[in-house]
Amino acid sequence: MDWLEQELKSALARKEPSPGFSARVSTAARRPRIVAWPRWMAAAAAVILIAGGAAGYRQYQGMVAKEKVMLAMRIASGKLNRIQEQVMQVSR
Amino acid sequence: MRRFTLVAVCATALYAQQFKFNLDHLAAKASDTVDLSLNGSTLQFAAKFFSGKDPDEAKVKKLISSIEGIYIKSFEFKKDGSWSPADLDSVRNQLRAPEWSRIVGVKGGEGAENAEVYLRNEKGKVTGVAILYSEPRELTVVNIMGPIDLEQLAALSGHFGVPKVKLPK
Numbered sequence: 001m002d003w004l005e006q007e008l009k010s011a012l013a014r015k016e017p018s019p020g021f022s023a024r025v026s027t028a029a030r031r032p033r034i035v036a037w038p039r040w041m042a043a044a045a046a047v048i049l050i051a052g053g054a055a056g057y058r059q060y061q062g063m064v065a066k067e068k069v070m071l072a073m074r075i076a077s078g079k080l081n082r083i084q085e086q087v088m089q090v091s092r
Numbered sequence: 093m094r095r096f097t098l099v100a101v102c103a104t105a106l107y108a109q110q111f112k113f114n115l116d117h118l119a120a121k122a123s124d125t126v127d128l129s130l131n132g133s134t135l136q137f138a139a140k141f142f143s144g145k146d147p148d149e150a151k152v153k154k155l156i157s158s159i160e161g162i163y164i165k166s167f168e169f170k171k172d173g174s175w176s177p178a179d180l181d182s183v184r185n186q187l188r189a190p191e192w193s194r195i196v197g198v199k200g201g202e203g204a205e206n207a208e209v210y211l212r213n214e215k216g217k218v219t220g221v222a223i224l225y226s227e228p229r230e231l232t233v234v235n236i237m238g239p240i241d242l243e244q245l246a247a248l249s250g251h252f253g254v255p256k257v258k259l260p261k
Contacts, residue, residue, distance in 0.1 A: 065130075065138035072128050072162045073152060073245070076234050079225045080246040083207040086198040 111186040111222070113165050113233055114179075121174045122167035132160045132238075155245065160238035172228040180224060183233055184208070187222055205230075209242075218242075 119125050130138070135156045142153040156162075167175065187194070187210045196209040205227045212220030221242065223234040236245075 062137060062141040065134055066141040068128055068130055069135065069138045069142075069152065069156060069162070071126065072130060072164055073155075075126065075128075075164055075166060075232065076162070076223065076236065077245050077247075079207070079223050079232060079234065080209070080242065082205070082225070083196055083198060083209060083223070084246060086200075086205070086207060087196060090198065 111183065111235060113163070113235075114182045115165050115167070115231070115233065118167045118175055118179065118231065121169060123170045124166075124168040126164060126166040128162065128164040130162045135159055135162065151244070151247075155240070158239050159236060161236070163235040163237075164233070166232040167230065169229045169231075174229070175226070175231045179231065180226060183222075183224060192220075192222070 119127075139153050139156055142149040142156075144150050144153060169175065191214070192210045192212050194208055194210050196207065198205075198207045200206055205225070207226075208222075208224040210222040210224075211218050212222075218239055220238070221234070221236040221240055223232070225232040225234075
Protein backbone atom coordinates (compact mmCIF):
# COMPACT_ATOMS: atom_id res chain seq x y z
CA MET A 1 0.00 0.00 0.00
CA ASP A 2 1.56 3.23 -1.16
CA TRP A 3 1.12 6.61 0.47
CA LEU A 4 -1.53 7.77 -2.03
CA GLU A 5 -3.78 4.84 -1.31
CA GLN A 6 -3.40 5.45 2.39
CA GLU A 7 -4.27 9.13 2.03
CA LEU A 8 -7.41 8.28 0.06
CA LYS A 9 -8.49 5.67 2.57
CA SER A 10 -8.23 8.07 5.46
CA ALA A 11 -9.95 10.87 3.54
CA LEU A 12 -12.88 8.72 2.47
CA ALA A 13 -13.19 6.84 5.77
CA ARG A 14 -16.67 6.74 7.30
CA LYS A 15 -17.11 9.28 10.04
CA GLU A 16 -20.00 9.61 12.44
CA PRO A 17 -21.76 13.03 12.33
CA SER A 18 -21.60 15.35 15.29
CA PRO A 19 -24.35 14.93 17.90
CA GLY A 20 -27.69 16.63 16.96
CA PHE A 21 -26.83 16.72 13.26
CA SER A 22 -30.02 14.98 12.07
CA ALA A 23 -32.18 17.21 14.30
CA ARG A 24 -30.56 20.33 12.84
CA VAL A 25 -31.11 19.14 9.26
CA SER A 26 -34.78 18.29 9.80
CA THR A 27 -35.40 21.67 11.52
CA ALA A 28 -33.80 23.56 8.63
CA ALA A 29 -35.87 21.58 6.13
CA ARG A 30 -39.10 22.45 7.94
CA ARG A 31 -38.37 26.23 8.13
CA PRO A 32 -40.17 28.15 5.30
CA ARG A 33 -37.92 29.93 2.87
CA ILE A 34 -38.39 33.68 2.96
CA VAL A 35 -37.60 35.41 -0.30
CA ALA A 36 -36.44 38.86 0.59
CA TRP A 37 -37.56 41.34 -2.12
CA PRO A 38 -35.48 44.45 -2.44
CA ARG A 39 -37.25 47.55 -1.11
CA TRP A 40 -36.79 49.46 -4.35
CA MET A 41 -38.64 46.71 -6.20
CA ALA A 42 -41.66 47.02 -3.87
CA ALA A 43 -41.61 50.82 -4.23
CA ALA A 44 -41.39 50.54 -8.03
CA ALA A 45 -44.33 48.14 -8.08
CA ALA A 46 -46.35 50.57 -5.94
CA VAL A 47 -45.50 53.49 -8.25
CA ILE A 48 -46.49 51.48 -11.33
CA LEU A 49 -49.79 50.46 -9.70
CA ILE A 50 -50.62 54.03 -8.63
CA ALA A 51 -49.65 55.50 -12.03
CA GLY A 52 -51.68 52.84 -13.84
CA GLY A 53 -54.67 53.45 -11.59
CA ALA A 54 -54.45 57.22 -12.06
CA ALA A 55 -54.21 56.86 -15.84
CA GLY A 56 -57.17 54.51 -15.85
CA TYR A 57 -59.22 56.88 -13.69
CA ARG A 58 -58.30 59.83 -15.93
CA GLN A 59 -59.40 57.83 -18.99
CA TYR A 60 -62.68 57.00 -17.25
CA GLN A 61 -63.27 60.67 -16.33
CA GLY A 62 -62.53 61.68 -19.92
CA MET A 63 -65.03 59.21 -21.32
CA VAL A 64 -67.68 60.41 -18.84
CA ALA A 65 -67.00 64.04 -19.86
CA LYS A 66 -67.19 63.05 -23.53
CA GLU A 67 -70.55 61.32 -22.98
CA LYS A 68 -71.87 64.44 -21.22
CA VAL A 69 -70.73 66.64 -24.11
CA MET A 70 -72.42 64.31 -26.57
CA LEU A 71 -75.64 64.38 -24.56
CA ALA A 72 -75.50 68.20 -24.48
CA MET A 73 -74.92 68.32 -28.25
CA ARG A 74 -77.74 65.84 -28.81
CA ILE A 75 -80.19 67.98 -26.83
CA ALA A 76 -79.05 71.37 -28.19
CA SER A 77 -78.85 70.36 -31.85
CA GLY A 78 -82.05 68.31 -31.57
CA LYS A 79 -83.96 71.33 -30.26
CA LEU A 80 -82.43 73.63 -32.88
CA ASN A 81 -83.47 71.26 -35.63
CA ARG A 82 -86.98 71.04 -34.23
CA ILE A 83 -87.15 74.86 -34.15
CA GLN A 84 -85.86 75.03 -37.74
CA GLU A 85 -88.62 72.61 -38.78
CA GLN A 86 -91.23 74.73 -37.03
CA VAL A 87 -89.95 77.92 -38.66
CA MET A 88 -90.02 76.25 -42.07
CA GLN A 89 -93.59 75.03 -41.45
CA VAL A 90 -94.71 78.53 -40.48
CA SER A 91 -93.04 80.17 -43.47
CA ARG A 92 -94.65 77.76 -45.97
CA MET B 93 -54.09 95.09 -8.67
CA ARG B 94 -54.28 95.22 -12.46
CA ARG B 95 -54.38 91.43 -12.58
CA PHE B 96 -57.16 91.36 -10.00
CA THR B 97 -59.17 93.87 -12.05
CA LEU B 98 -58.70 91.77 -15.20
CA VAL B 99 -59.87 88.61 -13.39
CA ALA B 100 -62.85 90.50 -11.97
CA VAL B 101 -63.81 91.82 -15.42
CA CYS B 102 -63.52 88.33 -16.98
CA ALA B 103 -65.56 86.80 -14.15
CA THR B 104 -68.24 89.47 -14.54
CA ALA B 105 -68.35 88.91 -18.31
CA LEU B 106 -68.76 85.16 -17.87
CA TYR B 107 -71.39 85.65 -15.17
CA ALA B 108 -73.31 87.98 -17.46
CA GLN B 109 -73.33 85.35 -20.23
CA GLN B 110 -74.50 82.61 -17.91
CA PHE B 111 -77.98 83.17 -16.60
CA LYS B 112 -79.68 81.56 -13.62
CA PHE B 113 -82.03 78.74 -14.40
CA ASN B 114 -84.15 78.83 -11.20
CA LEU B 115 -85.81 75.58 -12.24
CA ASP B 116 -84.63 73.14 -9.58
CA HIS B 117 -88.10 72.93 -8.01
CA LEU B 118 -89.35 71.18 -11.17
CA ALA B 119 -87.06 68.19 -10.67
CA ALA B 120 -89.38 66.75 -8.00
CA LYS B 121 -92.34 66.80 -10.41
CA ALA B 122 -90.43 65.54 -13.45
CA SER B 123 -90.36 61.95 -14.62
CA ASP B 124 -87.06 62.54 -16.42
CA THR B 125 -84.48 65.20 -15.67
CA VAL B 126 -81.28 66.12 -17.48
CA ASP B 127 -79.04 68.55 -15.63
CA LEU B 128 -75.78 69.25 -17.44
CA SER B 129 -73.24 71.75 -16.24
CA LEU B 130 -70.05 71.70 -18.33
CA ASN B 131 -67.62 74.54 -17.76
CA GLY B 132 -64.73 75.48 -20.01
CA SER B 133 -62.14 73.26 -18.38
CA THR B 134 -64.47 70.22 -18.51
CA LEU B 135 -65.11 70.88 -22.21
CA GLN B 136 -61.40 71.23 -22.98
CA PHE B 137 -60.70 68.02 -21.04
CA ALA B 138 -63.47 66.18 -22.91
CA ALA B 139 -62.15 67.51 -26.24
CA LYS B 140 -58.98 65.46 -25.74
CA PHE B 141 -61.07 62.28 -25.93
CA PHE B 142 -62.64 63.14 -29.27
CA SER B 143 -60.75 61.68 -32.19
CA GLY B 144 -59.40 64.17 -34.67
CA LYS B 145 -59.32 61.50 -37.39
CA ASP B 146 -63.01 60.58 -37.24
CA PRO B 147 -64.80 63.29 -39.27
CA ASP B 148 -67.88 63.37 -37.00
CA GLU B 149 -65.85 63.49 -33.80
CA ALA B 150 -63.62 66.15 -35.34
CA LYS B 151 -66.72 68.33 -35.94
CA VAL B 152 -67.71 68.17 -32.27
CA LYS B 153 -64.10 68.72 -31.19
CA LYS B 154 -63.88 71.85 -33.34
CA LEU B 155 -67.25 73.08 -32.14
CA ILE B 156 -66.43 72.78 -28.42
CA SER B 157 -62.88 74.09 -28.74
CA SER B 158 -64.03 77.70 -28.43
CA ILE B 159 -67.04 77.18 -26.14
CA GLU B 160 -66.70 78.37 -22.55
CA GLY B 161 -69.59 76.46 -21.06
CA ILE B 162 -72.73 74.43 -21.77
CA TYR B 163 -75.53 74.44 -19.23
CA ILE B 164 -78.72 72.47 -19.84
CA LYS B 165 -81.76 71.69 -17.79
CA SER B 166 -84.40 69.52 -19.37
CA PHE B 167 -87.50 68.14 -17.67
CA GLU B 168 -90.08 65.68 -18.93
CA PHE B 169 -93.36 65.27 -17.09
CA LYS B 170 -96.01 62.59 -17.02
CA LYS B 171 -98.92 65.04 -17.03
CA ASP B 172 -99.74 68.43 -18.48
CA GLY B 173 -99.47 71.55 -16.37
CA SER B 174 -96.54 70.37 -14.29
CA TRP B 175 -94.63 73.53 -15.14
CA SER B 176 -95.99 77.05 -15.26
CA PRO B 177 -95.31 79.94 -17.68
CA ALA B 178 -93.79 81.76 -14.68
CA ASP B 179 -90.96 79.16 -14.65
CA LEU B 180 -90.05 80.12 -18.20
CA ASP B 181 -90.56 83.84 -17.47
CA SER B 182 -87.94 83.71 -14.71
CA VAL B 183 -85.39 82.65 -17.35
CA ARG B 184 -86.75 84.85 -20.14
CA ASN B 185 -86.56 87.99 -17.96
CA GLN B 186 -82.78 87.60 -17.72
CA LEU B 187 -82.37 87.57 -21.50
CA ARG B 188 -82.74 91.28 -21.98
CA ALA B 189 -81.45 93.74 -24.57
CA PRO B 190 -78.95 95.07 -25.36
CA GLU B 191 -76.85 91.97 -24.57
CA TRP B 192 -79.44 89.42 -25.58
CA SER B 193 -81.66 89.49 -28.63
CA ARG B 194 -84.35 87.04 -29.62
CA ILE B 195 -83.74 85.75 -33.13
CA VAL B 196 -86.47 83.10 -33.28
CA GLY B 197 -89.78 82.78 -31.50
CA VAL B 198 -92.22 80.06 -32.48
CA LYS B 199 -95.49 79.87 -30.61
CA GLY B 200 -97.77 76.95 -31.22
CA GLY B 201 -101.44 76.74 -30.45
CA GLU B 202 -103.04 75.23 -27.37
CA GLY B 203 -101.06 72.19 -26.28
CA ALA B 204 -98.37 72.78 -28.86
CA GLU B 205 -94.69 73.46 -28.54
CA ASN B 206 -93.12 76.87 -28.05
CA ALA B 207 -89.55 77.69 -28.84
CA GLU B 208 -87.30 80.69 -28.59
CA VAL B 209 -83.67 81.23 -29.52
CA TYR B 210 -81.73 84.12 -28.07
CA LEU B 211 -78.24 85.29 -29.05
CA ARG B 212 -75.87 87.28 -26.91
CA ASN B 213 -73.88 89.75 -28.97
CA GLU B 214 -70.75 91.53 -27.94
CA LYS B 215 -68.99 93.87 -30.32
CA GLY B 216 -70.74 92.25 -33.27
CA LYS B 217 -69.77 88.73 -32.26
CA VAL B 218 -71.99 85.97 -30.90
CA THR B 219 -70.84 85.19 -27.37
CA GLY B 220 -73.73 83.15 -26.12
CA VAL B 221 -76.84 81.23 -27.12
CA ALA B 222 -79.98 80.47 -25.15
CA ILE B 223 -82.65 78.04 -26.30
CA LEU B 224 -86.00 77.88 -24.50
CA TYR B 225 -88.12 74.97 -25.63
CA SER B 226 -91.39 73.91 -24.09
CA GLU B 227 -94.18 71.48 -24.67
CA PRO B 228 -97.08 70.67 -22.34
CA ARG B 229 -94.99 67.84 -20.87
CA GLU B 230 -91.50 69.13 -21.49
CA LEU B 231 -89.38 72.11 -20.56
CA THR B 232 -85.83 72.52 -21.83
CA VAL B 233 -83.47 75.44 -21.33
CA VAL B 234 -80.04 75.47 -22.99
CA ASN B 235 -77.31 78.02 -22.35
CA ILE B 236 -74.14 77.84 -24.43
CA MET B 237 -71.44 80.35 -23.50
CA GLY B 238 -68.81 81.54 -25.90
CA PRO B 239 -68.64 81.92 -29.65
CA ILE B 240 -70.69 79.28 -31.41
CA ASP B 241 -71.84 78.68 -34.95
CA LEU B 242 -75.51 77.68 -34.76
CA GLU B 243 -75.41 76.19 -38.24
CA GLN B 244 -72.54 73.92 -37.20
CA LEU B 245 -74.46 72.88 -34.10
CA ALA B 246 -77.67 72.19 -36.04
CA ALA B 247 -75.64 70.28 -38.65
CA LEU B 248 -74.69 67.72 -36.00
CA SER B 249 -78.17 66.25 -36.24
CA GLY B 250 -78.09 62.95 -38.02
CA HIS B 251 -74.38 62.47 -37.25
CA PHE B 252 -72.43 60.71 -34.52
CA GLY B 253 -75.37 59.47 -32.48
CA VAL B 254 -77.05 62.87 -32.58
CA PRO B 255 -80.39 61.89 -34.03
CA LYS B 256 -82.21 63.82 -36.70
CA VAL B 257 -85.26 64.63 -34.62
CA LYS B 258 -88.55 63.90 -36.27
CA LEU B 259 -91.31 64.19 -33.73
CA PRO B 260 -94.79 62.92 -34.56
CA LYS B 261 -97.02 65.71 -35.79
